[in-house]
Amino acid sequence: MKYIDAHTHLNLSEFSDDIDAIAEKTKNDDVIVVNVGTGRGTSQIAIELAEQYDHMFAIVGLHPIYAAPSYVNEASEDFDYDFYHNLIEKDIHNNIVGIGECGLDYFHGDANAKQKQKDAFHLQIRLAIDTNLPLMLHIRPSENTYDAYDDVLDILKEYKIKNPNLVGDVHFFAGTTKIAQEFLDLGFYISFTGVITFAKIYEELVAFVPIDRILSETDAPYVAPVPFRGRRNEPSHVREVVKKIAEIKGLDENDIAEQIMQNAKKLYRL
Ligand SMILES: [Zn+2]
Numbered sequence: 001m002k003y004i005d006a007h008t009h010l011n012l013s014e015f016s017d018d019i020d021a022i023a024e025k026t027k028n029d030d031v032i033v034v035n036v037g038t039g040r041g042t043s044q045i046a047i048e049l050a051e052q053y054d055h056m057f058a059i060v061g062l063h064p065i066y067a068a069p070s071y072v073n074e075a076s077e078d079f080d081y082d083f084y085h086n087l088i089e090k091d092i093h094n095n096i097v098g099i100g101e102c103g104l105d106y107f108h109g110d111a112n113a114k115q116k117q118k119d120a121f122h123l124q125i126r127l128a129i130d131t132n133l134p135l136m137l138h139i140r141p142s143e144n145t146y147d148a149y150d151d152v153l154d155i156l157k158e159y160k161i162k163n164p165n166l167v168g169d170v171h172f173f174a175g176t177t178k179i180a181q182e183f184l185d186l187g188f189y190i191s192f193t194g195v196i197t198f199a200k201i202y203e204e205l206v207a208f209v210p211i212d213r214i215l216s217e218t219d220a221p222y223v224a225p226v227p228f229r230g231r232r233n234e235p236s237h238v239r240e241v242v243k244k245i246a247e248i249k250g251l252d253e254n255d256i257a258e259q260i261m262q263n264a265k266k267l268y269r270l
Pocket of ligand 1: 007008009036101219
C-alpha cells in the first residue's frame with residue numbers, strides 16, 4: 001500500500017449506505033485506512049471494519065465532545081475503562097492500533113464540560129500506558145487562544161516522566177510551530193488534513209514538522225481537500241494531502257508517501 005489515512009471515520013453513519021464500495025475504492029487506490037472511534041458504538045464499528053478488511057485498522061476511545069453534554073451533543077458518555085480494555089484484550093489480530101480520539105475540546109465546552117473532558121482524557125492516557133498503544137489526540141482551543149494545547153502538554157509532560165514510552169499523534173494540528181516543537185520533544189507525531197490544500201496558514205507548520213514525524217489524514221467525512229471541497233470527504237483523497245505536503249517541502253511526492261507510510265508503521269506498529 002502506498003498511502004495511509006492515519007485518522008478517518010468510515011465508522012460514522014455518513015458511510016453506512018456505501019461502506020463496501022468505499023472499502024473497495026480505498027483498496028484500489030492503495031490507501032491504508034485507520035478508523036477512529038468517538039465513543040463506544042463507533043469504536044466497535046471501527047473494530048468490525050478492521051476485522052472485515054485487511055487494509056483497515058481501528059483506534060478506540062471517547063472524543064472529548066462526547067465526554068460531556070454540549071450544544072453539539074446532548075447525549076454524552078463517561079469513559080468506561082473496562083469496556084475499552086476488554087475490546088483490546090479480545091483483539092488477538094492486533095486490529096486496534098491506538099486509543100482515541102481523546103483530548104480536550106475547549107471550543108465546545110463550558111467549565112463543567114472541561115472537567116469531564118479532562119477526566120476522560122486521564123483515563124484514556126492510563127489505558128494507552130496499560131496496553132502500550134499510542135494516543136490519537138484531538139485538541140481544539142477556545143477562540144483566539146491555544147489554551148487546550150497548553151493543558152494537554154502539561155498533562156502529557158507529567159505522564160511522560162514515569163512513562164517514557166507514551167507516544168501518539170496530534171490529529172488535525174492547528175497550533176504554532178512552538179507548540180509543535182513541544183509535541184515533537186515529547187516524541188509525538190503530527191498529522192495534517194485536507195485543510196492544508198486551501199488554508200495558507202498551514203504552510204509554515206507543514207514546512208516546520210520534520211518528514212520523519214509527519215502523518216497524512218483526511219478526517220473524512222469532514223474537510224474535503226481541493227478539488228473535492230463541499231463534498232463528503234473520503235480516505236482516497238489523502239493523496240491530495242500527501243501531494244500538498246510534498247509541494248510545501250519541495251520533495252518528491254512518492255518519497256514523501258513512502259516516508260509517511262514508514263512513520264505510520266512505526267507509530268501504529270503495523
Ligand atoms: Zn476525527
